[in-house]
Amino acid sequence: MSQSNTSPAVSIEQLCHHYGQRKALIDVSFDIPTGTFLALLGPNGAGKTTLFSLLTRLLRPSSGSIRVFGADLARSPGAALARMGVVFQQPTLDLDLTLRQNLAYHGAIQGLSPKQVKRRSQAELERFGLWARCDERVRDLNGGHRRRVEIARALLHEPDLLLLDEASAGLDLESRTHLYQHVRNLCRDEGKTVLWTTHLVEELDANELAVLLRRGRVKGQGELSALAAAQGHGDANALVLSLSEPAP
Amino acid sequence: MSHAKLGLASYWYCFRGVLLRELQRFLQQRTRFLSSLVRPLLWLVVFAAGFRAALGIAIIPPYETYITYEVYIVPGLIGIIILFNGMQSSLSMVYDREMGSMRVLLTSPLPRGWLLLCKLLAGAIVSLFQVYAFLLVARLLDVTPPAIGYLAVLPATVLGALMLGALGLLLSSLIKQLENFAGVMNFVVFPLFFLSSALYPLWKMREASEWIYWICAVNPFTHAVELIRFALYGQWNSMAFSVTAGTATLLTLGAIAGFDPGRGILRRKTGGKPG
Numbered sequence: 114m115s116q117s118n119t120s121p122a123v124s125i126e127q128l129c130h131h132y133g134q135r136k137a138l139i140d141v142s143f144d145i146p147t148g149t150f151l152a153l154l155g156p157n158g159a160g161k162t163t164l165f166s167l168l169t170r171l172l173r174p175s176s177g178s179i180r181v182f183g184a185d186l187a188r189s190p191g192a193a194l195a196r197m198g199v200v201f202q203q204p205t206l207d208l209d210l211t212l213r214q215n216l217a218y219h220g221a222i223q224g225l226s227p228k229q230v231k232r233r234s235q236a237e238l239e240r241f242g243l244w245a246r247c248d249e250r251v252r253d254l255n256g257g258h259r260r261r262v263e264i265a266r267a268l269l270h271e272p273d274l275l276l277l278d279e280a281s282a283g284l285d286l287e288s289r290t291h292l293y294q295h296v297r298n299l300c301r302d303e304g305k306t307v308l309w310t311t312h313l314v315e316e317l318d319a320n321e322l323a324v325l326l327r328r329g330r331v332k333g334q335g336e337l338s339a340l341a342a343a344q345g346h347g348d349a350n351a352l353v354l355s356l357s358e359p360a361p
Numbered sequence: 362m363s364h365a366k367l368g369l370a371s372y373w374y375c376f377r378g379v380l381l382r383e384l385q386r387f388l389q390q391r392t393r394f395l396s397s398l399v400r401p402l403l404w405l406v407v408f409a410a411g412f413r414a415a416l417g418i419a420i421i422p423p424y425e426t427y428i429t430y431e432v433y434i435v436p437g438l439i440g441i442i443i444l445f446n447g448m449q450s451s452l453s454m455v456y457d458r459e460m461g462s463m464r465v466l467l468t469s470p471l472p473r474g475w476l477l478l479c480k481l482l483a484g485a486i487v488s489l490f491q492v493y494a495f496l497l498v499a500r501l502l503d504v505t506p507p508a509i510g511y512l513a514v515l516p517a518t519v520l521g522a523l524m525l526g527a528l529g530l531l532l533s534s535l536i537k538q539l540e541n542f543a544g545v546m547n548f549v550v551f552p553l554f555f556l557s558s559a560l561y562p563l564w565k566m567r568e569a570s571e572w573i574y575w576i577c578a579v580n581p582f583t584h585a586v587e588l589i590r591f592a593l594y595g596q597w598n599s600m601a602f603s604v605t606a607g608t609a610t611l612l613t614l615g616a617i618a619g620f621d622p623g624r625g626i627l628r629r630k631t632g633g634k635p636g
Contacts, residue, residue, distance in 0.1 A: 169468060172623040191367065195470035205465045207382070209389050214382075221378020222469040222476070224371025 120183060122147040122274050122306035123168070128177035130163055137163040138329045141177070145308055147273075150300040152317050152337070153310040155326035161310045162202065164326070165278045168308075169199050181274060195223075198267030202278040202310075206259060206266075208252040212243060215251060216266055223270040230269070237265035241295075257288030264296070274306045275299065281316060289316055314349045325352075367470060375471050376479045383483040387490065397445065397491050401438035402498060409434050421562055423594040435496075435504050436590035437559025439514070440582060442495060443488050443522040448550060450484035451529025467622055474617040481530065481613065485522035492518050509595040517592035520602075521585035524609035530616035557583040558590075581608040 121144035128141040138160045145151045155161050166172040168179060170190055179186040181193035206215050213234060220230030238244040241261040251259060260280060267275060277296065281289040293316050299305045309317075317323070319338040324331060333340050341352040387394070409431045420427060454463060466476055496504075496511065506514075532545055554560075556573065557580045567574040577583055584604035591598040 166623070169464070171464060171467060191470040191472065194468060195367070197468065199465075199468050201464055203464075205462050207386070207462065210382070210385055214385060218378050218382045219465065221374050221381070222466055222471070224367045224374055224469070224471060226370065226374055227377075 120147065121145055122149075122182055123308070124180040125164075126178050126180075128164070128167065128179065129175045130160075130167060130172065131175050136329055138167075138174075141326075141329070141331055143324050143331060143334055145274075145306055147182075147306055148300065148304045149322055150297060150307045150309065152321050152323040153308060153326060154312070154314060154317075154323050154337075156312055158328075159312075159326040160329040161312075161326055162278060163329075165202075165276065165310055168276060169197070169201075170194065195270070196273045198270070198272035198275045200260075200263045200267050200275075200277040200280045202280075202282060204259060204263070206251045206262060209250060211248050211250055212238060212254075212262055213247040215262065216269055219266045220269050225270060233269050233271070234265075237268055238262075241265050257284050257291070260284060260288070260292060261295075264292075268299075272305075274308070276308045276310075278310045279312070280309070281311065281313065289313075293317070314352070317349065319349060372471060372475060375469065375475065376482065379466075379476075379479040380483040380486060383480075383487050387487045394491065394494075397442065398494055398498070400445070401442055401495050404438055404441070405431060405434060405499060405502065405504075419562075419564070421564070423591045423596040423598075429503075431499075431502065432504050433562070434560065435499050435506075436593055437554075437557070437586050439492050439495065439518060439589050439593075440521065440557070440559050440586040441554055442491050443485070443518060443585075444525050444550060444554060444582065446484065446488045446491065447522060447525030447527075447529045448532075448546065449529075450480075450487075450526055451533045454480060454530060454533060463622065473620065477530065477617050477620060478613065481523055481526040481616075482519075484526045485519045488522045489515065489518060506593045507595055510593040513592040513595055514589060517588045520605055520609060521589060524581065524585055524605055524612060527609060527612035527616045531612055531619055534616065534619040534621065553580060553582040556580055557586055559583075559586050581605065584608075 123145040125144070126142050128138055129136070130138040141160075141164065153161055153164070163172065167174050168186075170186055170193075173187070179193075182196050184192035184196075186193045207218070210218070216234040216237070217227075217230050220233065221227075225233065234247070235244060238247050241264070243258065243261060243265070246254070246258075251262065254262065264275075264277075264280070267277075275296065280296075281292050284292065293309075296307055296309065300307050311317070314337070317337060319336075321337045322335070323337045323340060324334040325340060326332065333344060335343070337349045337352075341347070341349045344352055344355070346352040346355060409429075413430045424432070466480075467473065469476055492514070493511075496506075496514075528549075532549065536545060556576050558566075558577060559582070563574060563577055563583070566577050581604055584601040587598055588601035588605050591601060
């Protein structure tokens with residue numbers, strides 16, 4: 114890794130975003146330390162997907178800034194995006210193309226040579242146990258396997274930061290656990306920084322670092338169990354349930 | 362690896378990848394390919410046959426002899442192939458944007474202008490397959506341009522297709538909702554086609570009405586068709602080239618400047634109909 118571990122992988126400062134009159138994010142500020150796994154928690158409509166769209170530069174913030182490994186996303190988008198791997202909430206694979214073709218396309222738009230793409234595709238698909246199926250169409254894979262292909266694709270250009278937006282949505286419990294463990298290992302074994310967006314707290318360990326988002330504002334950050342205690346809840350589940358309740 | 366500054370080669374790999382994907386998708390849509398050929402062939406076989414008797418075509422450049430109406434109409438029909446393709450590929454970009462694969466493209470660290478240009482160029486190149494298939498059938502129907510024409514028509518078609526693809530992309534950025542795209546077909550595609558030299562030579566238009574003639578004469582689609590017409594007979598037309606190239610440049614720049622991937626998200630969040 115080219116950056117020292119002391120500077121954060123992502124630094125979000127006073128980020129605001131509104132859709133017309135409706136405020137979706139209000140003064141959101143937090144850091145993701147390099148090499149850590151951070152869960153972005155919040156009920157549906159809390160602003161998670163808006164934040165995700167701002168991080169991937171699909172939206173421009175109304176105000177505030179995002180820095181990725183020191184590169185300002187607005188001023189040096191190329192430098193920031195090059196170090197980012199993204200898994201979107203919606204499936205984004207080309208169903209009629211093969212696994213290999215999907216990965217080749219992604220590698221190419223990341224600027225990798227065909228040789229690099231070939232080598233990296235094999236490495237990632239092997240890691241996910243899907244190399245034997247590389248010439249099958251994505252349409253023939255089940256939901257869990259498709260998600261794995263999307264993660265393999267996001268890792269193709271060896272990014273240091275992995276962003277996942279509700280990556281486990283729509284999967285059965287076993288696939289969800291597997292996915293979570295796998296991404297957790299990437300963080301532990303390879304030093305990747307991970308932002309894992311979810312509204313399902315049960316898939317996370319109690320000692321996981323988390324940022325709580327509610328109605329577009331950061332409601333707290335820290336270890337999940339400590340956050341729950343600080344907010345007067347017995348466990349993280351109760352904490353997230355409380356987030357969905359209407360404001361007093 | 363990825364942290365190294367992206368060199369020129371990366372731009373080429375990106376273009377190659379986008380083009381390959383368009384070709385792979387094209388190969389899977391054989392029915393779309395066939396149906397896109399039916400349209401110009403119907404014009405050529407049915408429409409031209411009916412008009413053959415009604416319309417006498419004088420000797421006008423680039424033709425050196427009297428020609429049949431079928432011969433006259435072929436470049437205009439190439440024009441309609443690339444016009445429909447341009448609109449369709451822009452539609453697919455709007456659709457892609459909604460479906461998420463445009464999101465993936467936009468995670469590329471390369472400049473967005475380049476990514477869009479790659480999409481437009483790839484779409485233009487894929488159109489060539491349809492154009493050559495059409496020319497092959499036209500040859501069987503006795504429209505036989507010289508051999509050099511088949512080569513020269515390639516860059517002319519790509520330039521024309523780039524211009525029309527950029528127009529489609531610009532329109533898709535300006536249109537609020539996808540439903541309105543059908544309106545654009547009626548208000549943009551058909552006027553562009555009918556008010557051009559695709560179906561009738563400009564002098565014929567002038568006989569009918571001076572102001573219709575002028576609209577046709579300034580229509581960039583006329584110039585794209587004329588560029589293709591001259592190229593198909595191995596000739597160069599500076600005016601047609603300048604207007605087509607200039608319009609293609611302006612529309613491409615406008616489409617890149619106007620491109621905003623947040624629009625689809627904005628529509629959903631503000632409660633508008635999804636586009």
